[in-house]
Amino acid sequence: MLEIKGISKTYGDRRVLDGVSFAVKSGCLTGFVGANGAGKTTTMRSILGIVEPEQGQVLVDGKPIGPRDRARFGYMPEERGLYAKMRILEQVAYFGELHGLPATKATKNAKSLLTELGLGERLNDKLQDLSLGNQQRVQIAATLVHEPQYLMLDEPFSGLDPVAVDVVLSVLQRFAAAGVPVLFSSHQLDVVERLADDLVIIANGQIRASGARLELQAEHSRGLYDITTDGDAGWMREAAGIEVIDFDRGSATVRATDEHSIQALLREAMNRGQVLSFGPRIEKLSTIYKEVVR
Ligand SMILES: Nc1ncnc2c1ncn2[C@@H]1O[C@H](COP(=O)(O)OP(=O)(O)OP(=O)(O)O)[C@@H](O)[C@H]1O
Numbered sequence: 610m611l612e613i614k615g616i617s618k619t620y621g622d623r624r625v626l627d628g629v630s631f632a633v634k635s636g637c638l639t640g641f642v643g644a645n646g647a648g649k650t651t652t653m654r655s656i657l658g659i660v661e662p663e664q665g666q667v668l669v670d671g672k673p674i675g676p677r678d679r680a681r682f683g684y685m686p687e688e689r690g691l692y693a694k695m696r697i698l699e700q701v702a703y704f705g706e707l708h709g710l711p712a713t714k715a716t717k718n719a720k721s722l723l724t725e726l727g728l729g730e731r732l733n734d735k736l737q738d739l740s741l742g743n744q745q746r747v748q749i750a751a752t753l754v755h756e757p758q759y760l761m762l763d764e765p766f767s768g769l770d771p772v773a774v775d776v777v778l779s780v781l782q783r784f785a786a787a788g789v790p791v792l793f794s795s796h797q798l799d800v801v802e803r804l805a806d807d808l809v810i811i812a813n814g815q816i817r818a819s820g821a822r823l824e825l826q827a828e829h830s831r832g833l834y835d836i837t838t839d840g841d842a843g844w845m846r847e848a849a850g851i852e853v854i855d856f857d858r859g860s861a862t863v864r865a866t867d868e869h870s871i872q873a874l875l876r877e878a879m880n881r882g883q884v885l886s887f888g889p890r891i892e893k894l895s896t897i898y899k900e901v902v903r
Contacts, residue, residue, distance in 0.1 A: 610634055611759055611790045616655050616665030624814055625651050626662065631809045631819040633759075633790040638781060640805030640822070641794040642898060648814040649794040650687055653761050657684055669759070680708070683757030685765055689748050691736050698723060698732040701750045708755035715754065722750040727776050742769050749777055753784065760784055762793040766800050778804055802894040812902040822894070829897045832865045833890040836875070839883040848874050862890055 611633040618626040626648050633639045641649050654660035656667050658679055667674040692700055698719055705715030723732060726746040728739075736744055745768055752762065760781070766774050785791050785806075792809075795801050801808070808825055810818040818825055833854070836842070842861040846853050850870025855862040865871035878884050 610670060611656070611792070612668040612671075613652065613656065614666050614668065616652065616662045616667070618651055618655060618660060618662045618814075626655065627814040629665070629811070629814065629816055631816055633792045634807060635788045635790050636785050637806040638785050638791045638793065638804055639807040639809060640801035641792055641809050641811070642796075642798065642801055642894075643794075643811035644902070645796075647811045649811060650763055651814075652811070653684070653763060653792070653794070656761065657682060678759070681758040683752045683755065683760045683762075685748060685752040685762040687763040689744070691744065691748060691751065693737040694735055696733050696735055697728065697739070697747045697750075700736065701747065701754050704751040705754035710755055718754045718756065719750065722753055722780070723747070725776075725780055726750055727773075742773050745769060746773065746777065749780065753780065757784075758789055760789055760791040760793075762791075764795060765793050766795055766797060766804075774800060774804075798893075798895045798898055808894075810898060810901050817901040818897075825897065826891050826894070829900065830890060830892040832867075832871075833862065833892060834865065834871055834888065835862050835890045836860070836878060836887045837885040838878050838881070839885060840881055842878075844877075844881070845874065848877065859885070 614630050616626050616629040617624065629648070629652055643649050651660055655662045669678045698716070701719035701723060702712070702715040705718055706712055710718065720732065723729065726749060728743060728746055731739065731743070736747060739747065749765060765777060769777060781791055805822050807820060808818065808822045809816060837860040839859055842856060842859050845851060845861050845863060848870070850866040851874055852864045853861050854864055863874065865874065875884065875887060
């Protein structure tokens with residue numbers, strides 16, 4: 610497990626990280642979400658020791674992180690740094706060797722990762738001859754080639770088509786399943802909602818929410834229901850203990866103050882006509898995000 614405890618960083622008179630604390634659990638994909646400039650990259654750089662925070666510490670399995678731990682990290686920075694004219698297999702293997710792998714092992718890992726990422730037919734192509742999405746896959750292979758035991762990726766899914774997102778996801782899940790803590794930042798909330806086991810939401814250098822995604826969604830969905838009737842649902846606005854959040858003719862999203870109010874609403878709806886569908890609503894991450902960063 611990777612723990613970030615009370616990290617603060619100031620540039621000039623701007624505090625860009627303010628007591629940032631969260632954990633990245635082994636075996637989990639943790640999505641790191643925040644607006645531009647919220648502090649995601651600075652947090653990742655602090656974990657890696659590229660940025661020196663004034664306060665706070667990073668713990669690896671309960672102990673302060675050291676250079677040996679950092680050598681076992683895989684980090685994919687926001688600024689991609691590959692060689693345009695180098696063949697991709699050679700290039701990924703080279704990154705493996707830079708991390709201390711023997712040449713044969715580096716080539717073996719590079720080949721199997723690139724193949725897993727769907728580039729098995731392109732091993733001898735130069736990077737510059739690949740589409741941007743495929744170049745991104747190569748960058749991911751270069752991040753993973755030395756079999757890192759901790760993973761941090763800045764926007765690994767940006768610019769990928771839906772099939773590529775799934776390919777990269779399955780590779781990251783394989784690492785997570787082997788016990789690797791995986792932290793990835795993303796602006797694509799729909800992608801994070803689908804992929805992340807845990808969530809960390811940062812705004813203005815402060816952590817606004819963190820923990821299991823499903824728990825966070827359940828917490829923000831308490832008392833929320835979707836109901837569709839065959840008539841006009843306008844009467845629900847007057848129902849006791851009910852707040853209508855959204856409304857479109859026969860359909861409404863409501864928040865009930867208690868169990869009794871929602872049961873009464875359902876009975877009344879059935880008295881008035883047909884209830885076509887009814888069920889608890891799980892709040893979307895994009896809505897929760899807007900609520901917690903406000
Ligand atoms: N070396 C630096 N000197 C001065 N300010 C910096 C430096 N690095 C980052 N900042 C500032 O710190 C804040 C946080 O930046 P950071 O790159 O961590 O945000 P981010 O969440 O990664 O944003 P994005 O989603 O746009 O990548 C920003 O206001 C940025 O301008």
